[in-house]
Amino acid sequence: LVGNILFVSGHGRNLPDLPGVKHAGKVPADVSMEEGYATARAVALSMLASLKQELGDLDRVRRLIRLFGMVNVTPGFDRMPEIIDGASDFFFEVLGPVNGKHARTAVGMAELPHCITVEINGEFEIYA
Amino acid sequence: LVGNILFVSGHGRNLPDLPGVKHAGKVPADVSMEEGYATARAVALSMLASLKQELGDLDRVRRLIRLFGMVNVTPGFDRMPEIIDGASDFFFEVLGPVNGKHARTAVGMAELPHCITVEINGEFEIYA
Amino acid sequence: LVGNILFVSGHGRNLPDLPGVKHAGKVPADVSMEEGYATARAVALSMLASLKQELGDLDRVRRLIRLFGMVNVTPGFDRMPEIIDGASDFFFEVLGPVNGKHARTAVGMAELPHCITVEINGEFEIYA
Numbered sequence: 001l002v003g004n005i006l007f008v009s010g011h012g013r014n015l016p017d018l019p020g021v022k023h024a025g026k027v028p029a030d031v032s033m034e035e036g037y038a039t040a041r042a043v044a045l046s047m048l049a050s051l052k053q054e055l056g057d058l059d060r061v062r063r064l065i066r067l068f069g070m071v072n073v074t075p076g077f078d079r080m081p082e083i084i085d086g087a088s089d090f091f092f093e094v095l096g097p098v099n100g101k102h103a104r105t106a107v108g109m110a111e112l113p114h115c116i117t118v119e120i121n122g123e124f125e126i127y128a
Numbered sequence: 129l130v131g132n133i134l135f136v137s138g139h140g141r142n143l144p145d146l147p148g149v150k151h152a153g154k155v156p157a158d159v160s161m162e163e164g165y166a167t168a169r170a171v172a173l174s175m176l177a178s179l180k181q182e183l184g185d186l187d188r189v190r191r192l193i194r195l196f197g198m199v200n201v202t203p204g205f206d207r208m209p210e211i212i213d214g215a216s217d218f219f220f221e222v223l224g225p226v227n228g229k230h231a232r233t234a235v236g237m238a239e240l241p242h243c244i245t246v247e248i249n250g251e252f253e254i255y256a
Numbered sequence: 257l258v259g260n261i262l263f264v265s266g267h268g269r270n271l272p273d274l275p276g277v278k279h280a281g282k283v284p285a286d287v288s289m290e291e292g293y294a295t296a297r298a299v300a301l302s303m304l305a306s307l308k309q310e311l312g313d314l315d316r317v318r319r320l321i322r323l324f325g326m327v328n329v330t331p332g333f334d335r336m337p338e339i340i341d342g343a344s345d346f347f348f349e350v351l352g353p354v355n356g357k358h359a360r361t362a363v364g365m366a367e368l369p370h371c372i373t374v375e376i377n378g379e380f381e382i383y384a
Contacts, residue, residue: 002260002261002379003261004131005130005131007379008359009322009359010360010361010363065130065135066135070363073239076239078241078243079242080239103137104137104138105138106138108239108241109237109366110237110329110365111336112334112336113336113363114334115334119361119363121324121359121361123135193258194265201366203366203367205367206368206370206371207369231263231265232266233324233377235266235367235368235369235375236365237365238366251263
């Protein structure tokens with residue numbers, strides 16, 4: 001936390017066991033579009049859990065600034081934005097259409113650690 | 129916009145149809161060095177268009193802070209900096225040598241959304 | 257430098273010739289885990305050299321905010337965090353466990369410029 005900006009590490013491991021969530025594998029060879037979306041949503045949930053742990057209270061979160069979404073892809077797959085929408089949609093729901101609006105980048109990686117499917121980092125604005 | 133820092137999403141789609149600009153394809157298999165440079169320049173132009181849309185007036189832009197430039201590459205290509213120079217040179221021209229100077233990262237991606245050739249995000253400093 | 261945040265370019269070239277440091281090559285095909293770790297540590301050292309050059313005095317560095325670590329990988333390698341630990345461990349040693357603590361992302365890239373082995377960018381907090 002620097003000033004009112006909280007920099008959040010890349011998340012993607014130790015995800016909750018929700019329907020469709022994959023703990024490893026590449027899209028689309030090992031992981032379907034629907035599973036990728038569910039996994040990105042779970043990554044966003046785990047980011048929110050880290051925010052709560054760091055800040056003590058989610059009421060301190062004013063808004064999401066930016067997400068950098070990385071999808072573990074097999075060659076030729078280029079629909080990363082539809083996967084990372086799982087995270088964006090989650091933050092829209094939790095923070096609302098104004099405070100959940102964010103700058104975003106969604107790209108395809110050669111490899112992610114422990115062959116996780118989605119990794120996302122970002123920045124949040126915190127109330128002073 | 130948080131304080132005086134504007135976080136800009138990854139740009140690279142819907143580029144202007146200028147000479148050499150490619151809307152998709154990997155460097156160097158599908159896109160030449162010259163075309164890659166022209167495409168990175170067009171990405172920078174589209175970032176500037178987003179700044180104008182967001183801020184209303186480009187006079188509010190004080191300087192460029194940082195660019196993260198991603199080139200869609202075929203295996204073995206490692207001259208990404210020469211491609212992203214298209215964007216850096218554009219901002220030097222528009223903002224001048226002092227305010228156009230920026231921190232930069234230029235890397236090669238496995239895949240970019242919709243198989244675009246160049247994607248760039250970044251941060252700008254805005255006048256208070 | 258914007259306010260108290262210093263944005264640092266991607267580092268990874270012109271590394272010091274220390275034991276195990278590699279100036280090019282992919283992990284693990286060309287570069288071992290130990291060499292990758294040593295190389296990431298050298299990248300961190302070169303970031304510190306840039307901080308000194310920019311700020312004049314390293315006493316102005318308050319703490320490390322975030323690292324984005326990129327490892328040049330051959331397909332199937334997914335132990336990027338162990339490589340980037342070379343940089344994280346270095347900053348823990350130099351800045352201490354409190355000010356050296358940082359948000360981090362460690363991922364595998366398809367290609368890095370000039371086939372360098374590790375590239376890292378990041379943000380530091382500077383005393384006002």
